[in-house]
Amino acid sequence: MITPDALGYLPETPSQTAGPFVHIGLIPRQAGFDIFDNNLGTITLSPEIKGERIRIEGRIFDGTGAVIRDALVEIWQADSFGRFNHPADDAPGPRDAPFRGWGRTGTDFETGTWSFATIKPGRVARRHGGGSLAPHILIWIVARGINLGLLTRLYFEDEAAANAEDPVLRLIEQPERRRTLIARRAPGDGNAYVFNIHLQGAEETVFFDV
Amino acid sequence: MLGVRLMTGDDFIQRDLAAHPLPISPGYKTSMFRGPTRPPLSLKTSMADLTGPVFGAEELGARDNDLILNYAKEGLPIGERIIIHGRVLDGNARPLRGVLVEIWQANASGKYRHRNDGYIGTVDPNFGGCGRCLTDRDGRYVFRTIKPGPYPFRNKINDWRPAHMHFSVFGHGFAQRLITQMYFEGDPLIRHDSILNTIPDEAARDRLVARLDLAASAPLDTLAYRWDIVLRGTRATVFENKLQGN
DSSP states (O other): OOOOOTTSOOOOOOOOOOOTTHHHHHOHHHHTOOOOSSOTTOOOOOTTOOSOEEEEEEOEEOTTSOBOOSOEEEEEEOOTTSOOSSTTOOOSSOOOTTOOOEEEEEOOTTTOOEEEEEEOOOOEEOSSSSSEEOOEEEEEEEOTTOSSOEEEEEEETTOHHHHHTOHHHHHOSSHHHHGGGEEEEOTTOTTEEEOOEESSSTTOOOOEEO | OOSOOOSSOOOBOOOOGGGSOOSSOTTSTHHHHHSOSSOOEEOOOOHHHHOOOOOOGGGSOTTTTBTTTTTOSSSOOOSOEEEEEEEEEETTSOBOTTOEEEEEOOOTTSOOSSTTOOOSSOOOTTOOOEEEEEOOTTSEEEEEEEOOOOEEOSSSTTOEEOSEEEEEEOOSSGGGOEEEEEEETTOTTGGGOTTGGGSOOHHHHHTTEEEEOGGGSBTTTBEEEEOOEEEOOBOOOSSOOOOOOO
């Protein structure tokens, strides 16, 4: 049914928008009903999980400056040792096995706010070339009007030294665009970081093709 | 077939963006406000992209992939009973085992069970419209469900969606993450669909159309459709100098 090319490779299945009703399949409670015994995507922060408890939150803005209230947001991150809960991250060293590192939520239908309670990830060793990356969280968003899921990275305002030497941030040519990836400490709440995403416009967030 | 590879750990082959929809497609109006205008920044595969959540069978329920039964309250849902099955492969034609496949859809009258769906179609009390499963050791997934109905949506004033299923798929790495839609062979609305037509390449659009699979149907009971999903493949490390990267 899918024809390989002359070398035997198969073409990737094309993306399509998640549409306005993505909640039904991925977070059915937000759609308004209960169907599964186990709802996936909640980050469990049991007491044995190590690391600084933080909250990350934000809103997503369209090209007119309006808040998007029907998006789905997923995050993927390392544990407090900078390790990913996956067999490909197989280097020796400490890791925090109970921490999955994946979460999923919807933007609020009224306010457009999304948020996750999680832990601050540690620095991740570079795969090539030695050294480490600044703490970061992958953020993936899909919604009506988004034809291919958008991948970005959240970095932390209070990791200025690590950010300054991070190879991904340094690849961004324009300093003002680099700032679109830096989450700010929420005023008056020491454990919360604000990360707003702009899909278009002067403050358009840097998205990645990896 | 394309060099020796461990199950995990190799870089992904770069995405062929020409086989995907354009981020901004004038025929799909909402994308004009929501699609990024600047090119994405291309990166080498980092550990965050190479890895992703791993799901276990114990996290799912026995009927999660049977949409005919997983929300049945006082009877069975109304509509054409169908099986949708296929394989999840990577771009190297290898089956992806144990990956999470999630689906959602409208019911037979084209109505979603969703607080924001204002269409006149009728909510079916026995149909939730979502399901999920893990692929087996050959990369196979299967769902039993009701064929969704077409429905209108606000874009042009007479735009209709062909019958379709929404699919969300995880690979082994987060860079393989994909959400898409599957259509049904022979549906005359397919060629008019403003959403499908965001994909400029005709061959790519055709890869989203499931084929009737009579051989997999349950006689006197349920028709079957077959649809295979391909996630990005990995680059075979045939010969390589160590490069600086991330």
